[in-house]
Amino acid sequence: MAGALRGRQGCTVRLFDAVLALALSGCAVAPKSNPGSTPPVDVFVGGEGGHAVYRIPAATRLRDGRLLAFAEARASQADIGRNAIVMRRSSDGGHAWDAMREVAAIDGRSLNNPCVVEVTRGARAGRTVLVFQSYPAGAHEGEVPAGIDGPETCHAHVIASDDGGERWSAPRDITRAVKRPPPVSTLASGPGAGIELRSGPHAGRLVVPFNEGPYGDWRVFMAVSDDAGESWRMGETAPEGGRRLVVTGPDDTARRRNGTAWVSDDGGASWPARVPFHAGEFAYSVPVALADGRLGVLYEADGCRRIAFAAVPLPVPGAAVR
Helix, strand or coil, X not given: CCCEECCCCCCCEECCCCEEECCCCCCCCCCCCCCCCCXXXXXXXXXXXXXXXXXXEEEEECCCCCEEEEEEEECCCCCCCCXXXXXXXXXXXXXXXXXXXXXXXXXXXXXXXEEEEECCCCCCCCCEEEEEEEEECCCCHHHCCCCCCCCCCCEEEEEEECCCCCCCCCCEECHHHHCCCCCCCCEEECCEECEECCCCCCCCCEXXXXXXXXXXXXXXXXXXXXXXXXCCEEECCCCCCCCCEEEEEECCCCCCEEEEEEEECCCCCCCCEEEEEEEEEEEEEEEEECCCCCEEEEEEXXXXXXXXXXXXXXXXXXXXXX
């Protein structure tokens, strides 16, 4: 989808794929030398649950410790079909997951690019917000017309849950708040996870990364909400340096394989710690901070035929792992 690094064979790596600032102060081969890690658990498997393919993972850990995992449920590897957004929950740190449920679907449209964030402050603390886009079913991203209105254009939506993912609101269109007029045609939130600012003058602000077309001419920006996802606007606000940053992605310059986490303790100025956790094919991923201090990673493996979850121990600040 929008902002992708192309050269794909059924999989695409977006510009924002698997990048998340964490305030920390797969079908897989288990890592060979990473004490404290646990075997990966398959969360979404193609051919199970009534869908041929699951792609584009998103995940978050709620304040009560529960994990929410999301994905696009597809009929094929095609990015734009009649995709729905599905979810599973875990109450034990990712070892076991409850039954899959559909949380969003729009007749005649393909839902893409789930991006999730939890509200922890204010009157709506405990709310989970999920942003995604919709395209006309069967369309091609490069052929979607520019513009904000009309059924043939790309739209942005948000849903919310105030009970830990048990019930979700109907999709609400936020296109006018997060999409610029022509020549912009496509949008992609995340995918994976947004953040809530924890300090500073905008503490409590939700920040969701986006990119926009036209196709092949991508630009990146942030959409922000100061009222728990009720209203949105485009902006450039992002976390300040000094926090621990974690990036997950393939550790291979030629192929999407060898899932690895890189850690920075100086706001991204340097990345001394490298933590491999998956040997083999590895595509989209999303990291989430676990309650026990480890890093949870929801990721595509095995040629995008399944989405797995692994808990990965991170080095102590200042330590280098190679």
